[in-house]
Amino acid sequence: MIPLPAIESELDRFTPQRQPQAAAERLLALADEVLQQWVVARGEVPTWEQREGFRLLSLHHQGARGVPSFNACRESCREIAYHYNLIIGEPDSSLCAQRQRMMAMLTKHLLLFVSGKMQVEGLGEFCCASRPLRLEFQARESQTRESGSRESQANDASGRLPKNACSPVPSPLAGEGQGEGYDARAEESA
Amino acid sequence: MSDMRVKDRKVEYRRVAYYPGCALEGTGHAYNSSTKAVGKALGLELDEVKNWNCCGAMEVKNIDPKVQTYLSSRVMSIAANEMGAKVVMAPCNGCYHNLKKAEHDLAQDADSREVVDRLSKKAGHATYRPGQLETIHALDWIKHGIGEEGLKGRIRKSLEGLKVANYYGCMYTRPRHIFPEKDKGPGSESTSKPHFMDDLLEAAAAESVDFPLKTACCGGAHTLSDSDTSTKLVLNILRAAEAAGADVIATECPTCHTGLEMHQVRAEKVLGEKTTVKMLYFTQLLGIALGLSPRQVGVQENVSDGLELLRSKRLA
Numbered sequence: 001m002i003p004l005p006a007i008e009s010e011l012d013r014f015t016p017q018r019q020p021q022a023a024a025e026r027l028l029a030l031a032d033e034v035l036q037q038w039v040v041a042r043g044e045v046p047t048w049e050q051r052e053g054f055r056l057l058s059l060h061h062q063g064a065r066g067v068p069s070f071n072a073c074r075e076s077c078r079e080i081a082y083h084y085n086l087i088i089g090e091p092d093s094s095l096c097a098q099r100q101r102m103m104a105m106l107t108k109h110l111l112l113f114v115s116g117k118m119q120v121e122g123l124g125e126f127c128c129a130s131r132p133l134r135l136e137f138q139a140r141e142s143q144t145r146e147s148g149s150r151e152s153q154a155n156d157a158s159g160r161l162p163k164n165a166c167s168p169v170p171s172p173l174a175g176e177g178q179g180e181g182y183d184a185r186a187e188e189s190a
Numbered sequence: 191m192s193d194m195r196v197k198d199r200k201v202e203y204r205r206v207a208y209y210p211g212c213a214l215e216g217t218g219h220a221y222n223s224s225t226k227a228v229g230k231a232l233g234l235e236l237d238e239v240k241n242w243n244c245c246g247a248m249e250v251k252n253i254d255p256k257v258q259t260y261l262s263s264r265v266m267s268i269a270a271n272e273m274g275a276k277v278v279m280a281p282c283n284g285c286y287h288n289l290k291k292a293e294h295d296l297a298q299d300a301d302s303r304e305v306v307d308r309l310s311k312k313a314g315h316a317t318y319r320p321g322q323l324e325t326i327h328a329l330d331w332i333k334h335g336i337g338e339e340g341l342k343g344r345i346r347k348s349l350e351g352l353k354v355a356n357y358y359g360c361m362y363t364r365p366r367h368i369f370p371e372k373d374k375g376p377g378s379e380s381t382s383k384p385h386f387m388d389d390l391l392e393a394a395a396a397e398s399v400d401f402p403l404k405t406a407c408c409g410g411a412h413t414l415s416d417s418d419t420s421t422k423l424v425l426n427i428l429r430a431a432e433a434a435g436a437d438v439i440a441t442e443c444p445t446c447h448t449g450l451e452m453h454q455v456r457a458e459k460v461l462g463e464k465t466t467v468k469m470l471y472f473t474q475l476l477g478i479a480l481g482l483s484p485r486q487v488g489v490q491e492n493v494s495d496g497l498e499l500l501r502s503k504r505l506a
Contacts, residue, residue: 072364083402098400098434105429105433106402108426112426
């Protein structure tokens with residue numbers, strides 16, 4: 001796997017190419033790579049399946065399972081796929097350079113979101129996912145105390161999340177119907 | 191509620207209950223004044239919800255989501271039961287989102303209904319029942335209350351030559367299940383590619399640039415706990431807007447707007463990355479197109495100095 005800083009550096013250096021299809025393929029591969037790292041950090045094996053013809057969308061679906069806030073990057077993934085199609089479909093278009101530029105910026109945004117989320121798990125949850133963070137945090141704290149382990153509190157030296165760190169912890173008030181403000185299944189099935 | 195015909199909406203939206211929310215009395219003051227000014231210019235009436243309270247925002251929601259549902263329901267109860275309103279308009283994405291979420295929770299979850307009923311009785315007001323009220327955003331209000339054609343007929347200062355990147359942020363469209371009226375085909379808003387702001391500003395002759403980051407995450411409330419991530423995300427949004435050729439980013443949420451403005455400043459200070467694209471509320475741009483002065487729509491209150499841009503486009 002390519003380290004995230006190396007991907008960021010490549011994206012920062014990106015300029016539109018004379019062979020737009022090759023550029024689109026490379027940018028799509030980098031976007032796949034970003035999502036693979038998220039999936040691996042959650043202790044899963046990245047899927048090779050495709051959704052709507054893109055592994056990227058399948059990886060996003062996999063990465064968002066149980067993490068509704070990961071849908072905050074769903075549109076970025078779809079826009080990357082859309083721009084890929086535009087570039088591949090119309091390589092001679094006068095807009096091709098601009099489309100490459102935008103595809104690179106979308107991939108950069110995906111990288112920033114994912115790398116931010118790998119450092120601060122709650123990124124995106126406070127806002128659009130409507131997730132009651134505090135309850136989950138309390139539940140996690142309580143679980144950690146009970147197990148006597150503080151492993152789930154921090155990232156390891158590589159900056160990756162420990163296994164299951166992203167998995168939702170049942171709310172202590174779940175039995176009372178707390179936390180239904182978001183519906184993970186509704187988002188996942190989208 | 192969500193399947194009202196367009197002609198019904200034109201009547202329903204002519205006079206709506208107005209829920210400005212806390213942000214519009216603080217950092218988003220210019221959004222408040224410009225929304226009111228635009229409404230007045232368009233002949234749309236706003237009745238501010240009496241004695242309104244916080245919608246529960248993010249903070250309460252994270253402590254106890256049911257208290258947030260109650261707080262939002264109280265606002266809706268006052269609008270519906272004490273003011274007799276059928277529609278409440280919230281221009282802030284956070285308020286709009288929370289009222290929609292409360293509506294969804296109350297319709298779907300018996301426990302939420304029980305808690306809201308108990309707290310409402312304790313507080314001494316009627317309990318809000320799901321379906322009593324339709325919650326709309328300022329974009330819905332103008333889009334359906336006036337429409338593009340109606341707007342075109344009222345334009346006094348064309349925005350022609352102004353290139354706009356329309357930024358909607360996340361809470362206007364996510365999570366999708368609390369917005370059942372969206373993604374219903376022609377005439378409805380899209381959650382993946384929202385376009386109501388594009389439509390309205392284009393009716394005023396502005397040029398919407400192709401801006402694929404219109405719903406991209408800005409780091410939002412993480413700005414306080416993880417400022418660098420937020421700054422980098424915002425910087426990428428600003429750069430994409432500039433790369434798309436935009437003169438200005440139009441916003442429709444006080445939190446998004448403030449986030450873009452403040453992180454533009456921070457990106458330059460902390461990362462040494464300067465961007466020059468300006469930020470204006472869509473209501474400020476529409477107000478100017480309707481013949482209002484920049485001062486009347488609060489341009490001077492923005493951190494991002496849009497006045498120079500407006501002057502360069504002969505709009506001020």
